Amino acid sequence: MITRMFVIADNSSLTPQTVVNYIVSLGKTLNIKDTCYGIMVEGDGDVVENVTLKVRDKFNGDIFSKHRAYPIGDERRCRATRGGGARPGYYFLIQEYKMLPFISKVLKEKRFKKIDKKKVKPVDVDLLKKVIKEKV
């Protein structure tokens, strides 16, 4: 039994319900829960992994997925039973969620362009000396 999270990029018109309907149409035995960011899917390892491939094929750059360690609704990580305070992974998910629209765009438009990044070096000491002389 494994659990996977599917997160929909914020700029996508895809809804969690559409994804749920698609997975249901595959006719597999799975436990599915929709959330504010997408859906969670739980089931036998092979089935879940296979469904992931199909979902990715179908919705391409609109949806992203990772494994989730805890089963759906696990009390150990539930904010209500924990006495407030988000679970550690929450903040992280939010950070990545903010980046998804850009990644989604790159994947969908196949814009795989590298940029030349040069390491910023500290300013040359002679230049610094010159500036100090001029200013002071």
Add this chain to the structure above:
Amino acid sequence: MIKIAQLSCGNDYSGIQKEIEKAAETVGAKIVFPDVDIDFDEAVEEFGFNPVSAGLKLMIARAKALVDKSFEADAVFIATCFRCAEGSLIRNELRRYLQKHTRLPVVMYSFTENTRASVLLTRMEALVTIVKRKDLLGRERQVGITMGIDSGSATTKAVIMQENKIIGKYWSPTTTVIESAEAVVKEALKKAKMDIKDIESIGTTGYGRYMIGKHFKAKLVQEELTVNSKGAVFLADRQKGEATILDIGGMDNKAIAVMDGIPDSFTMGGICAGASGRFLETTAKRLGLEIGEFGDLAAKGDLHKVPMNSYCTVFGIQGLVSALAEGYNKEDVAAAACRSVAEQIYEQQLQEIDVRYPLIQVGGTSLLKGLVMAVGDILKTEPLVPPDSQYIGAVGGALLCSGFI
């Protein structure tokens, strides 16, 4: 339900979160985690200390939520991994920050993977007592006829008080909890010329508090951190204002920072016999002295003359014996033993609290003049040793339980 806000780093990965929660539950409290905004870098910036570890940044944001009152809790438990330098810096600064900006009682702990709920229990219980019994802890005068029994790991003490004065007291080494308590109670009553029926209220504290509390039908059964604090400030006549209470015990030590007699941060340690009264007891035996004689002798010695390479009860004492063979005199050796205990307490425990003055030194070991001098030497202060300083727990018990008459 008392809510204890947990500010911590490394707890989940050390496998001890369950132990923390178990300790809190046992004393009727619940561990809670302050909710914070996703951009907790802002809180870190405002706090002004920017640790590299994100877990510590989160701790800062959570502390700020308590200060801003955007999250409500009754007490705070701050914990980080033992031996993490960054963690201990943040732990201490957060404690100061919380004490400056809130009235919440704070307790700190540095844990290892072996930390068990039982170790955390007294700390959690004290937090709960401070919150729940704030009014009772405000009591400054004993009324009626009451008795306090302190069932400690090394000794059992009983004190009978009437109208704010001690009228009977007795102590003996703890053998079995109930028998020792019965014996000291009998003697204390004899001294007070009273019968147990005359006692209007009984308060118990110390390791055996539950057992003797049940046995004597006590109206107050309370952990020793809060009870000892009250007893100490009462005996030292420092009921108002700040103070630090240092109790070097037979098995563990307590250092408690108080404001108006109520603890707001404290530390307990029982990790090394070398930092306890046991070290001095063993040294005295090796020197062929009674413990009282040992204390007086040490007071005559030079605290810094004999070099010591170890704080350990085995190796350290062996070193002291060798020093005798090398020609050092007994006074200086006894003084070195006192310095050793004082140094270790300073290094391991007093660092964890805000040392406030006066320093009130209590417990049986406060009768050892050499040890009091060693503590004073290291802290550059003259510790205050109140009369009957070995009875603080029992006096605190007698004082507080008079609130139930």
Add this chain to the structure above:
Amino acid sequence: MKVFIYPPNSMILQDLVERFGHTPLALAKEIDRRVNDPELDSPPMNITEIDVKIGLKYAAIEVPSGVRGRLALFGPLIDEAEAAIIVNNFPSTFGCMACARTNELTIYLIKQKKVPTLELDYPKNEEEVEDFVARIKEFLEDLK
């Protein structure tokens, strides 16, 4: 190929590694094994004292328990790694990667393995995201 990702809990890295045909060595799988074991009861992570001792394989006893506990999780993933993608300078809110000392040691251990490794900075704008994905894609495709 089995690709170690750092941070090991990154959804984006796990997703991209899978998308470009490899197996990510993700943290969730390692935690999953523990939290779903009915024999263990040390919530929330089910890391036990024994795990923290397993961490000794990667860090000495004097290292804080939180570091050793974390390495009990990351260590086996590092052992399995055939390649690695390391993202530096990620935001401090990155969940499970809360201990800087563990993070430093984890990166060191993976570098010691001398497997093909791609090191990147966390992107700060759209242009950098493009570069980020392009480099990961190229690295993963070259692994085949």
